[in-house]
Amino acid sequence: MTGLEGALYPWRFRLVLALLGLMVAAIVWRIVDLHVFDHDFLQGQGDARSVRTMPIPAHRGLVTDRNGEPLAVSTPVTTLWANGKELQAARDQWPALAAALGQEPKAFSERLAQSADREFMYLVRGLTPEQGQSVLDLKVPGVYSIEEFRRFYPAGEVTAHVVGFTDVDDRGREGVELSFDQWLAGVPGKRQVLKDRRGHLIRDLQVTRNAKAGKALSLSIDLRLQYLAHRELRNALVEFGAKAGSLVMVDVKTGEILAMVNQPTYNPNNRRNLQPAAMRNRAMIDVFEPGSTMKPLSMSAALQSGRWKPSDTVDVWPGSLQIGRYTIKDVSKTEGRTLDLTGILINSSNVGMSKVAFDIGGEAIHDMMQKVGFGQDTGLGFPGERVGNLPSHRDWKQAETATLSYGYGLSVTAIQLVHAYATLANNGRIVPLSLARVDRTPDSAQVIPEDVAKTMQGMLQQVIEAPRGVYRAQVPGYHVAGKSGTARKASVGTKGYTENAYRSLFAGFGPMSNPRIAMAIVIDEPSKSGYFGGLVSAPVFSRVMSGALRLMNIAPDNLPPPTEVQAADAKTVQGGRG
Known part of the structure; x- marks a missing residue:
């Protein structure tokens, strides 16, 4: 039947044969083309299966x-x-x-x-x-x-x-x-x-x-100073049972950060049991009310206004001041009824500082704090860095003016605090901070009049060296300057302050003959042996500044005259013979 159909329809049979022939020819041609003319294709396919990048x-x-x-x-x-x-x-x-x-x-x-x-x-x-x-x-x-x-x-x-x-x-x-x-x-x-x-x-x-x-x-960090600061801050936390702490050291002239340490810390080489809280660079991330460490800046605003000079006095009796329903109190008892401006800083008088602030106005103090960098980014580009908060009011009331003048109602970081004191130490010229080593003198801007900054340097030196000063911050062989502060910790989630929770602060610089190093110490919630900044943080400043000045080969500027040294040596020898 099939043969009969093929005989009846010969054109169909020829068509099928032709199609088969064309298919065979196409396959043969493709084989020849790939192997002779377009051999790159096969090589590429082979390479794709054997050559790897x-x-x-x-x-x-x-x-x-x-x-x-x-x-x-x-x-x-x-x-x-x-x-x-x-x-x-x-x-x-x-x-x-x-x-x-x-x-x-x-x-x-x-x-x-x-x-x-x-x-x-x-x-x-x-x-x-x-x-x-x-x-x-x-x-x-x-x-x-x-x-x-x-x-x-x-x-x-x-x-x-x-x-x-x-x-x-x-x-x-x-x-x-x-x-x-x-x-x-x-x-x-x-x-x-x-x-x-x-x-x-x-x-x-x-x-x-x-x-x-x-x-x-x-980096700008000096590893020798970093080790020194790390050791002393850790020892202070152990001694006073503190929760945490930060220390920042800055080169006054170049703005380089020479040391920046925080406690608690962690080992980056082994992070298996790492606690997230230990990772915080508290010096740049934690914000706090700086307390009395702000008084030198408020006092600088008073001197700049021309209305006040260091010898002017303020009546601080009886150690308290009523403003509406608020009462401003001095923590320590002052000497006499009146204090001059240096005495206000030495005694850390909130009453005296408030009365000076009322005279010059809150706007003048706000402008001074803004000029030295509070409420602004430091420009370091560090991840997670906070800018803090510097309040501004159209109408400055007495309560707002007073609290700002002695360091409440604003928030800063430790790095901002040390930057402000470095500006005072640099005769009122602000230099950008840097975490990378600086090989040339950076640009600076005069934000505090030079005469005001130099006057404030002398006043802050007296804060440490005067009979009622912060003697624990003294550095043997060197004149240094600074101011302590003790700030209550604000409650988290509610208004007001936490009971018996304080931050102990100290900020200063030296040596006074030619200030080179500025430093800020913040110790969070010391729980034993006291909590005042002059007791807790000032000794850390003394030990770290003493070691840093010597490691940097900075000449002493507070050595006794040779005659006194010889007399003391002779007395020692005679006592030994006796």
């Missing part, structure tokens, strides 16, 4: 202190990964692999079983090259390695809040590592390699792009 890791830039001491370095590490499909064929080697990786065999086996369909999974990251090679020597099918870099911090907890740390992918997550991430991060390179269908490396072909290491960064 692999990244060449680039290490982050070195972070050092101002003297070249390393603070953050990158070290090569080995990361092990696996092809889950290939590992299924080597189940008998899983226990040995788990032991080599230091993992629990049962949990490790369950993890591999769940990843049976995955072609990529991390086994462990950040091994030393020796540890990684010991695992690879087991020759478990499906286990491979990647070369990476891991950050190491030689100074550990001492510089943790400044330097910060990177994550497992070597990206900055805190501190300088985050704020300078683009500067420090390297650019990975690329290389072409030949691999078989199982992913084994056959041959290294070529480097298509060289890896570019990150740029080095030299």
Whole structure:
């Protein structure tokens, strides 16, 4: 029947044969074309299955202190990964692999079983090259390695809040590592390699792009001063049972931050049991009412107004002042009924400061505080930095004027506080702060008249050296200046202040012959042996300033005359003979 149909319709048979012939011809032509004329296509397809582009890791830039001491370095590490499909064929080697990786065999086996369909999974990251090679020597099918870099911090907890740390992918997550991430991060390179269908490396072909290491960064921090400040702040917290604390030291002339420490702190090299509260760089993030440390700035506004001079007196009797339903009180009993302006600072008289503030007005004090940087960003670009709050009123009432003059009703950070005192120490010229080392003299602006700043320097020197001054802040061999403060802590979530919760403050600078270092100390909630700033924070200032001036080879300016030294030595010798 079929033959009969073919005979009846010969054109159909010829059509089918023609179509088959055309298809065979097309296939033959395509084979010839791919092998002779368009051979790049087949080669490209082959390369896609055998030639791979692999990244060449680039290490982050070195972070050092101002003297070249390393603070953050990158070290090569080995990361092990696996092809889950290939590992299924080597189940008998899983226990040995788990032991080599230091993992629990049962949990490790369950993890591999769940990843049976995955072609990529991390086994462990950040091994030393020796540890990684010991695992690879087991020759478990499906286990491979990647070369990476891991950050190491030689100074550990001492510089943790400044330097910060990177994550497992070597990206900055805190501190300088985050704020300078683009500067420090390297650019990975690329290389072409030949691999078989199982992913084994056959041959290294070529480097298509060289890896570019990150740029080095030299910080303004002096590691010697950082260690000194860290030790003394920690000791003070232990001695007074305090909750937390911060200390910041600034170069008066350049604005460089020489030391910045916080307690509690953490070890960036081992963050397994890290408490989130320990990560806070309190010097830049915690805001607080600065209390009596603001009085020198309020007094500067009074001197600048021309209405007051240091010898002018104020009646402070009986040590309290009623303003509507508010009562302003002096904490300590003053000498006599009246105090001059220096006496107001020495005795830390709230009543005296308030009466001066009433005369010049709250606007003048606000403007002075604004000029030295309160309520504004410092320009450091540090992650999470707070700007605080400097209130402004169209109509300054007496209560608002008084509280601002002695450091309440506003909030600042420790870094802002030290910046203001550095401006006073620099004869009224404000210099931008810097966390990077400064190699040239920065631009500055005159925000406090020079004569006012120099007068205030002398008054603050008397705050420490006068008979009723803060003698615990004195530095042997040097004249220094400063002001203590004790501020009540505001309640969280409610109005008012927390009962028996204080911050102990001290801010100062020295040496007075040519001020070089400004410092601010904040100790949070001391719970034993007192809480006044002159008792808790002033001794820290004394010890750290003493060590810093000597480490920086700054000549003493308060040594006794040679004749007195000789007389004292002679007396000692005679006493010894007797």
